[in-house]
Amino acid sequence: MKESIIIKNLGPLKEVEISDIKPLTVFIGKSASGKSTIMKIIVLMRYIYKMVNIRSYLKNAKITRSPFKLRFNSLLQDGLESMITAETEIYYTVEINGNQYTLSYTNKTLQSDINIPNNDLVFFKESYVSETRSVIPTWASKVATLKGASLGFFFHETFNDFNDATDVIKEQQLDYLNLKMKVQKSGNKPKQFMIESLQEGAKPVELRYASSGIQTSAPLVTIVRYFAKEFSFKDAFKRSVLDYLYKQDRLEKFTPQINQSDLEKYVHIHIEEAELSLDPEAQRALISNLVDEAFHKNNEDRKLGLMIATHSPYIVNHLNVLLRAGYFEKARENYPFLEKDNIAVYRVHEGTLTSLMATDNDTEEYVINTYDMSDTMERIFDEYESMEK
Template sequence: MKKKLIIDNIGPIDHVELDLKRVNVIIGPQSAGKSCILKIACFCAWAEKRIQLEQDDNSFKDSAFIKSNLINFHKLGGFFVTGNGAKFRYETNHLWIQYEFDKDEAAFSWDWVDSSRWNYKRTRISYIPAERNVIAAIPNWLEVSMKYNYIRNFISDWMLTRTFYTNQNKLDVLGLGVQYYFDKQTGQDYIELENGKVLQFTNGSSGIQSSIPMLVYLGYLFEYQYKPGQYGKIAVDAENEVILDHIYKKKRYNYGLKPYKETNSSYIGKIGMGVRAFKSEEEYKECKELFKAYTKTCSSDIYLEEPEQNLFPKTQVRLIYELLKNSKKHEDSIFIATHSPYILYALNNAMLAYYVKDTVIDEMKDEISCLKYGYNPEKVSVWQIDEGRLVGMSDKNFTIQDSKHLIRKNFFDSIMGDVMNDFNNMLNFYE
């Protein structure tokens, strides 16, 4: 899986180059550009999906379309300044796209990577914002007029995803002795405490209010979206037929087909809602596999802001371990922006557990809680950003990982070192 993102002169970012892997984490001070990177990465993944499913650039060459779906949708107004050279480039195994703000109408360009263009598999693109607790903070959010952006989109997704958790199928909230469920009769969200007491979700603690929308959505992405009957069948079938038309024509299955039809040697096969003609059974099988890859979600690309919000450190650690475990089910990709050292330390433990899981002596296995959450370090990238650029281990390694991909020197370690140095220096004068 190849994914490379290059961003220049957008908002607080001067220049960054990121080789995206299965799990990606970026740390840095406030307003350093972490969320900006996540939003652009999310837009690029969405643009790739649109181009793949439609086999064309659709409306991307229209500057107004980019403004609506990137700058307005992701609330990046003021980040793109004329004359500053704002641009980004995104490369995958299937295609590359580039956006150069100063070029206006010719700003968006792209092309296929011919050797693997048709190896695409459909993913769900999901952005979980830091503002997710608005769902609990505003009890009447359904009545609030909001512009359509990534926050409003998350609220729309919440309306669907919460319905999977009922009084008979409650969500356990990170082992905190709290369960969440949605009551379809009243249209209300509830939390049930360990002692059986039931509260309205809006009356929960700040940690509960920020974590439940995230956990409910993640539960949908990891499990419930793969269950049958999630959408109206007629609407899905109609959309899939359009995708099939694009595949059929762009793969040129219909090209030169006339002689085969005239001699009755063409192959007729059912795909989707109807039957189509092919020059051979092999072409039919190929098209059928492509149709499946392009219409059936195989995994999710998850962009997650500040998962640690209002959570105690021990709970943050459990959250990361659960994220890593659940993301393996369908090989989901996760991109996290965080201020928390505990997120980093938990991830590092999971990577080290991958290396030592088979060598730890039996007497110690029960003492190391993260062993069962081992995650392949080669599938992880961790960066820190400061003053518009990535601060890595070396000029050739923009991550803060060593040759074994374990996390090394970072902001959190140096800040903790400064705090402890001050404490130790003061101890000399304490009586």
Template sequence: MNEQLIVKNFGPIKDATVDFKRVTVFIGPTGGGKSTLAKLAAILRKGQINKEGFFDANLSFADVSMENYIQPDTNIDWTNSKGVGINIGNPETMNFDNLLQPQTHGYNIPNNEFNDFIINKSEVDIEKVKADISSKLQKGGIVDIDDSDLEKTIISVKNELEKKVVDLFYKKNIFPLETYYIPSERIFVAAIRKSWAGFINNDIGLPKTLSSFANIYFQAREIINILRISFLGIDFFRDNEQDLIVTNELFPLKISETASGIQSTTPMLVVLEYLSRQKEITHSFIVEEPELNLYPTAQQGLMNWLVEKCTKGENDLTITTHSPYILSHINLLLYAYQVVENHPDRADDVAKVVPRESWINPKEFACYHVEGQKENGIYSIVNPETGLISYNMLDAIAGAESSEFEKLLDINAGLEVE
């Protein structure tokens, strides 16, 4: 998987070029632009296309509360894994006027290929076209068309089914990824329990990323009604329309009664387990601050889980984080892959230390420090020679406190401090 995002003068991002891989990580100070880059990736992967075949940018930006990030000199370029490019520039023409800009190896947009497909087929046999469309819709998990009226013309069939077929065509050929954004506000979902219908009915105005996540969670918990979360030492289960957690205690607790780390993590893991079982669909997972409310050792267990569940098949994972523990553990997952690559006969021994499903291929990994307001503030922190996150950067992220402590030691010893 190779995707590239170039952003100039958008919200907190002054100038950034980011290459997305199978696993992509953003770390940096609060307000530096990590979530901005992650949300842009989510918007552009979704590929929202309006009825005229244009990319609807304003609607997408509003969905993630970034409509006010647009500046007169904003420019955004995106090239997806299919080689299709999207360019967003002049804000005066952002609404319905941003054609997808395909690369030479991309696709023509709007729907020329689709229209040609319909026209060419219709000249041969209308029933054959209907059967062909039916087959494609079935493969896409969409209900088949009604064949009762054999007198329908190809035009009426096209008008009736155009939206479904176009969606299927785009998902397969242009925007193949189903993208899921898991927001940092996810702990809210554990607290609302049965009140969700009230929030929806009263149009409370929750962030779209949160309401979308909550809707998926409430679907997922009906299917994943038992889930063992070993790195937290808990089991999630659903009983009598309640989300319950079993710990070492003798009695279950409502999820809203548990520790904050359990509340922020469990709904996310239920959703990921549910989606990871949909093997026929390629998913793109974007997770904000997975480490929320978790002890460092639990953060490590969570990263094992995320890599295992979110990189199966052609799936990919993007995270934003503030945690140096996350980065240190990712280096472990990268190094495990390298050890086995160098010594295939030692794979079983490595798997005893690091779960096999969590190894990360360094060629499929990217990590960026994001401080978007600064000149050259967004840059890769992966050492190209080792394929690991730079230890100098890890020291810089984790070592600020140590530096201050050393200054206090000097002051205590009566030494001059610069």
């Protein structure tokens, strides 16, 4: 499967085109450059494509009345609606088995009236990990008294994924910090998330009282592990399709021509600022952890994609380490290596994208061009030196 997207005239984005969205896609750029906006549009189009697949699955199974009304404007969340203008254009294309299926949004109209044959059907699951995830520990401890309160759509999506994950995962290793998180539940009380040191003698502390780096990263790695290993596509299919048919008393008319288990399954996890509140070495270790979970420890019944928006040159430079490890057999044994065809890194600047992928002139290896990511440190040094002039 190959995905591509074009976004024009949307918020800070003038014209963005990605001809092949890679399993690991990273956006780096200044604040307010549009990194998160790109991810939010991509997750939106992927969600719509998921609904189109379910609608096609039902239609191919002789269920002609679909439960899914795809109204684009009602799906815009957390400020996206204010970015849409009459000049906004979005084209999202999926290519499978040589066939292309395109969703488009032009002239304030969504074009999604396509039918996908059984051989090209896929099952998507989308997750968005918001930068506001640092609120999760406090929110989880107070959720019973905060009903009706809202921190925005994407925060609640993140919280719900974390809540689902910790229904299943009772102990999460935080190796990048030499810690682990344990999930405790007693009766109707909210879950307790306890952080324990891997060193003997240290007392556990609640996640909501732990350092900010632990509070932002523990939910993130738990969500990634959940979708890599624990998430049940069978249960998700039941919620999406079978429950609707049962409520509509239409199960007897349901004659599927392809089993849910035979569909290709994809999980896409979109992460805002993976580096939040972590020191540079912890950022490197965290990225190794995420790559390991997503591409080396995931269940074979699914394919994972990570999309990350970041400000951190440490993360991008460390990805070069994991990318180079893929070229050497011994390094592949010791690092969660990356294959060159599975990664793309883009700089977001002035409403457009610039690919940072390149080929090393000496080794002919695939690399990420991070040459100018030390410019700020050089400017600081130049200012320091200029004081004596």
